[in-house]
Amino acid sequence: MSDARVLDDAPWLTSGPAARVLELLNGHGEEARVVGGAVRNALLKIPTGDIDIATTAVPSEVIRRAKAAGIKSVPTGIDHGTVTLVVNGQPFEVTTLRVDAETFGRKARVAFGRDWIVDAQRRDFTINGLSVDAAGRLHDHVGGLDDIAAKRVRFIGDPDQRIAEDYLRILRFFRMHAAFGDGEPDRTGYLACIRARRGLASLSAERVRMEMLKLLVAEAAEGAIAAMADGGLLLPIFGGVAYTGAFAAMIAAERSLGLQANAIRRLAALAVAVTEDARRLAGRLRLSNAETRALDSMGHRWWRLAGMDEATARRRLYRLGEDRYRDRLMLAWARAGDDGRFAQWRELATLPERWRAPKFPLKAADFIARGIAEGPALGHVLALAEDAWLATNFALEQQALEAIADQTVARFTRDHRL
Template identity: 80%
Template sequence: MSEVRVLANTPWLKSGPAARVLALLNGDGEEARVVGGAVRNALLNIPPGDLDIATTALPDEVARRAKAAGIKCVPTGIEHGTVTLVVDAVPFEVTTLREDTETFGRKAKVAFGRDWVRDAERRDFTINGLSVDADGVVHDHVGGLADIAARRVRFIGDAGQRIAEDYLRILRFFRMNAVYGVGAPDRVGYLACIGGRAGLASLSAERVRMEMLKIMVAEGALVAVTAMADAGLLQAIFGGVTYTGPMAAMISAERVLGLTPSPVRRLGALSVAVTEDAKRVAARLRLTNAEAKALDSMGHRWWRLADMDEARARRRLYRLGEEQYRDRLLLAWARSGGSQDFADNRAAYWREFATLPQRWSAPKFPLKAADFIARGIAEGPALGHVLTLAEDAWLAADFPLDQPALSAIADQTVARFTRDHRL
């Protein structure tokens, strides 16, 4: 076991809700520490996120102390030794030290204990197996400190066993590498993921969706996804062809344009060539309605954006709206090769039209139903049809807003409709 003082970027250990919980659970023969991701993040000088706490105290003792201190205690996972304490509106999961006696995926039988080493050894990755006490001392029983220094993600103990305990750990392995790792994934862990990939079929679509969307926006997303593709994992997840080249081009385009990484946009570049792909991916990952709609829009005839003039681009921006226009255009750019060399005319073309929403805002269609009722069109389906024809004519005329042009469009639309329907 090695120990090292945490850097001075952990004020939450000295004061505030977390310090109060630790003080509550320490003493009278019991010990509590912050465990997992918060410790890892503190050592990497990034925000800690949620603070999870482990304790030698049994759940009943945790609840007794909380009640005595006037702290709300919720039995959120009592069968696994977890209760949630709420201090100053901040929730803390507090879990009694434990070890798995039998594992069935996520349904494990556990025994409570007082052994910090055994508790650390049952966790997933070495960088998540660290704990820090109230004095700021980091306790490492699994080699996590060395792996954090090397930016290396390794399973604790036998990688195949850790995966068999919960097959979601395959996806978590690649996500952790994408967020915290440097270079190629650990070979032992990588081979274990390949060996266990059939287990992905046992996971719920919701859990897979959550991990995949997190991978999409991680700093090392491309390295992780390429490794997953080489391992045959993407076929198992998406049930179809994937395209790491367009995903690489999408990431580059986002960076060139200064856009916030979008998980759905990157997912589209990776998995969508036509709308049928979008529907399949949305179903397999059980995407939200908004995510599915965005993915479907990206795949809808994106290739038609490869040869536009300014007027046509404006019409498409008007029809699609800013977000869908940009996402579809970026997919077209990515699937065209995604060149970032702006001496290249094609790259200049894509950048010009990708930035159109910053240079031009589509006006609202100015003609109203009253304009056509005044011209003799009765309310009902015919009126809706006339409004659609007028809007098309207004777009074709490049969005005029002056009254003479609008009156001419209204008159011509009514005349055309009347002629075509012999009214």
């Protein structure tokens, strides 16, 4: 069905690059509409993000019209009917209406069509099956408007069939529920995801990573992750134990500190107890080098940060740096749960805001002047002196620094009989 409603408060429909693309593709027997997430988000009055466009025009006609208008076109998914048009530096994926003739997971053989209802029915969720034309008229052929109003995420048609078409839809179901749903996940869809969980093994690590990291920072991630754990869906992804209690505690800690949701920090709380867990996850999810280092650092003896006094915490902060210190401290906090020490944990977590570590004031020249030759020995002496300096709680008085330098050289000379 088409709804009588008109999408208001969507200025991109009437002016700007998206409106230009719609104008380009409408007329002369063809129609174009904005589809999917942009329509959903506009109805929810949240940032639109990418704007995807569907059209009755075949790809060659899209490219012909773009060329005539001086618009760059890129055949990003030409076999599936997708051409990317770039207007004023903004990309728009333009996809010809289609029918899946045969389905082999993501390798469906497609045929182009002109039926908006059939095209809507082959999409994943009802809230993503809406479209809006250039005049702002909403078209709902799958019940998406009612589900948006009810904050309900449902598969279009038969959930088992939708999932078999692409097993990534299992993860998307929970991510969409965490972002746009309310209460328990749709029961029919949830059970279909559990039945199809073996299919998760067929997905590439890169696709799983992308969905999971988005899911972990969604507004209602805690409930969605708990539902996945209850349905046995996390073990095939992580290959290890999931700590849903620590995950919930990490979310609470982030919010209490006013921190932005961090996917890697939350992943650590959910699935990292030791550094071996971090390395396993890095491989299974194909994490970036930076993500891997952050996860590995959090997993490294995080339990040693529990119950620290401030002097010890300052030394940890100095050694780890602000980001690594806070992340590892928060993992320890999340693992501790509700241990009655909220005020103490918060005090430790906010230390970087109250205190900035000074730079180690002694230099190589201080030890060369005391007879230490350049080379490995000098590096060793500097490391020993830094340890001694930390033990003094960051002394900066010249007399104290001279004593540290003298005592370090004496110790090194004695131990190495130079």
